[in-house]
Amino acid sequence: MPLLDKLPAVGGRPGPPRRRPDRLYADRGYDYPRHRREVRNRGITPVIARRGVAHGSSLGTHRWVVERTFAWLHWFRRLRIRWEIRDDIHEAFLTLACAIICWRRLQS
Secondary structure, three states: OHHHHOOOOEOOOOOOOEOOOOEEEEOHHHOOHHHHHHHHHOOOEEEEOOOOOOOOOOOHHHHHHHHHHHHHHOOOHHHHOOOOOOHHHHHHHHHHHHHHHHHHHHHO
């Protein structure tokens, strides 16, 4: 919930920027009444997969983008297994990996 409170303004449409997204997509690990209630109190519609229900909620179509991005970052062994102790060095390698991924995508 602290992450939801610190979200930056969502731009795109004319007028004042929105402070909250319309929906929150989450997996079964967040399927608790307390989480759903707190998300609704913030004016966000929770789209959370139910525990104990068979797959097929179609949440995977939205989460695939995030999973694909993590898979691309795991191409780089140095990011998959974190060797650096210092955060700034790890963040520099992460930025470099993102730049390389973008460059490769633009070339193809």
